[in-house]
Amino acid sequence: MKPIKLIVFAVFAVFLAALRTHAASPLPSWNDGPAKQAIIEFVQATTDNTNPKYASPADRIATFDQDGTLWVEHPMYPQMIYCLKRIGILAAKNPEMKNEEPFKTVLSGNPEALGKLSAEELQKIAMTALTGMTVDEFNAEVTKWIEWAKHPRWKRPYTELTYQPMLEVMQYLRANGYKTYMVTGGGQDFARTFAERVYGIPPEQVVGSMGNLKYGYDKDGRPMLTVEPKILLEVNYTGKPEGIHLMIGHRPHIAFGNSPGDRQMLEYTKAGDGARLALLVLHDDAQREYAYGPAQGLPDTKVGRFPQELYDEAGKKGWVIISMKSDWKRIFAFDQ
Amino acid sequence: MKPIKLIVFAVFAVFLAALRTHAASPLPSWNDGPAKQAIIEFVQATTDNTNPKYASPADRIATFDQDGTLWVEHPMYPQMIYCLKRIGILAAKNPEMKNEEPFKTVLSGNPEALGKLSAEELQKIAMTALTGMTVDEFNAEVTKWIEWAKHPRWKRPYTELTYQPMLEVMQYLRANGYKTYMVTGGGQDFARTFAERVYGIPPEQVVGSMGNLKYGYDKDGRPMLTVEPKILLEVNYTGKPEGIHLMIGHRPHIAFGNSPGDRQMLEYTKAGDGARLALLVLHDDAQREYAYGPAQGLPDTKVGRFPQELYDEAGKKGWVIISMKSDWKRIFAFDQ
Numbered sequence: 001m002k003p004i005k006l007i008v009f010a011v012f013a014v015f016l017a018a019l020r021t022h023a024a025s026p027l028p029s030w031n032d033g034p035a036k037q038a039i040i041e042f043v044q045a046t047t048d049n050t051n052p053k054y055a056s057p058a059d060r061i062a063t064f065d066q067d068g069t070l071w072v073e074h075p076m077y078p079q080m081i082y083c084l085k086r087i088g089i090l091a092a093k094n095p096e097m098k099n100e101e102p103f104k105t106v107l108s109g110n111p112e113a114l115g116k117l118s119a120e121e122l123q124k125i126a127m128t129a130l131t132g133m134t135v136d137e138f139n140a141e142v143t144k145w146i147e148w149a150k151h152p153r154w155k156r157p158y159t160e161l162t163y164q165p166m167l168e169v170m171q172y173l174r175a176n177g178y179k180t181y182m183v184t185g186g187g188q189d190f191a192r193t194f195a196e197r198v199y200g201i202p203p204e205q206v207v208g209s210m211g212n213l214k215y216g217y218d219k220d221g222r223p224m225l226t227v228e229p230k231i232l233l234e235v236n237y238t239g240k241p242e243g244i245h246l247m248i249g250h251r252p253h254i255a256f257g258n259s260p261g262d263r264q265m266l267e268y269t270k271a272g273d274g275a276r277l278a279l280l281v282l283h284d285d286a287q288r289e290y291a292y293g294p295a296q297g298l299p300d301t302k303v304g305r306f307p308q309e310l311y312d313e314a315g316k317k318g319w320v321i322i323s324m325k326s327d328w329k330r331i332f333a334f335d336q
Numbered sequence: 337m338k339p340i341k342l343i344v345f346a347v348f349a350v351f352l353a354a355l356r357t358h359a360a361s362p363l364p365s366w367n368d369g370p371a372k373q374a375i376i377e378f379v380q381a382t383t384d385n386t387n388p389k390y391a392s393p394a395d396r397i398a399t400f401d402q403d404g405t406l407w408v409e410h411p412m413y414p415q416m417i418y419c420l421k422r423i424g425i426l427a428a429k430n431p432e433m434k435n436e437e438p439f440k441t442v443l444s445g446n447p448e449a450l451g452k453l454s455a456e457e458l459q460k461i462a463m464t465a466l467t468g469m470t471v472d473e474f475n476a477e478v479t480k481w482i483e484w485a486k487h488p489r490w491k492r493p494y495t496e497l498t499y500q501p502m503l504e505v506m507q508y509l510r511a512n513g514y515k516t517y518m519v520t521g522g523g524q525d526f527a528r529t530f531a532e533r534v535y536g537i538p539p540e541q542v543v544g545s546m547g548n549l550k551y552g553y554d555k556d557g558r559p560m561l562t563v564e565p566k567i568l569l570e571v572n573y574t575g576k577p578e579g580i581h582l583m584i585g586h587r588p589h590i591a592f593g594n595s596p597g598d599r600q601m602l603e604y605t606k607a608g609d610g611a612r613l614a615l616l617v618l619h620d621d622a623q624r625e626y627a628y629g630p631a632q633g634l635p636d637t638k639v640g641r642f643p644q645e646l647y648d649e650a651g652k653k654g655w656v657i658i659s660m661k662s663d664w665k666r667i668f669a670f671d672q
Contacts, residue, residue, distance in 0.1 A: 204583065
């Protein structure tokens, strides 16, 4: 080969190699840093069958909290916004609700009063709004709502306010043989209406809170399933590992969360043999999303609170903190 | 081509075609008949995207009862045999159980007295035997037991007493994009210990009865999950469609059972749009397995009873009856 040809060939080979590297580089919306590195090292170790930390394909389970981990939860959980709207519909049919708390406050629409509702009152609102329908009616109603409801800040559907870096993590894990599960304190059937379209997570891989199911018949004698106003599963705190065992039957190898409701899921994940990775999303980017803690001096909040003791526990136990501000190049798919 | 060569070629082509047909012929342990035909027509219709009954791959859900549908349930459910043995172990540690019914009867080992235990007494035995352990302890104990315990008639492990024609149906459905689920009134964690090895059904595709799960810590502070003696899910009768919605979130396209505990699952399956198939195994082969009804004049039984009204309902609603005697060429893999 003549020298000039050799140079052309060498340049071309370098160019091809660069192209390949680029195509194979996972997590493009992540900055290089300890969080991205931990995820990639974990995937490489558990999928390399010469590595002592290798995980068999059947064991490759990844679990993700939803609110604040996969999509925006501020200023209020999207499901709670749906519930408030549904209380309005129910009150129009049942006028006695207009004089009953906490529905009276809900119907006032006063943001300050809404912000002061207690956990018990919010639970009562959710139970009233999310039960009493057949699963088919509920599914149809949420499917309609989720299409037109818009976030007050971005004026976009909630399903567009999913975190692009997390969507990439899910794709990367699936490309490496992991089954991705959502494990949410929110309603299982609520999330199932859009989880496949938005996250690529099919209904059977959504683990969430559930009311009691009741099999019966409609007026034409056709079978129907109704959700009763009685909690069957509450997938939060200890309910996360309990729900994981019930619905999946394996311990996850990797788990993502963002608040104390995810603590036990992360602890349970890390208690397994071999490589296990636990990660917490820290909302420290008021400009591109929101900033709340009160960990690390961030403003305190009632929604998705991240206390300093969780931050300290993460440090002691080797749970990885994902800083939205420094670890993520972009937050949303529509960001430039 | 000369005539002689042409004939050789034609014979060879026919031979090849026959080979192909043979290789592609599913359900080799099934006799040609209405049950085999219904299964094959169902699979062909739901996987042909030019057919109006086509089912998208995400919707291809198949559910199977276990006891009497996938493996032998006579003279007693294998799980109940495990429970009886475990009562013995518990009574050795807790002598007061020796004077308490129904444990006293269990410990007597008297088959006639055991046969007279009521449904409530059997439930008490099961709850006592299947709860109070961590899920890891339980898993380890059942894994050991299922390896050495042998059926009194065949002197083989229960896991060899699975029905070969049903294993073929599961393989055939999976080869056509169906996800196969077990939906059993028996314990979910019990079946999970062997479902993958025996049926190719991974833990997350086993839906069964469950006690309440409780997250806690062992004496070394390690997380553990314990099963409490309180029913969370009872996956029988109406509990089958309820468990299917909870754990799968789709209506099955095809469902197999063998007794009234499966009735609602079959009804729920058939109530969906498009092609839906419901099938019931009838134990009418005393020589190769067992014969019990009392449908169709078969002997009555307490275990896996198949009443005449279920048989009549199947006829009215187009549910397919699988006769073990006439539809199955062989029952077990070890049969000639």
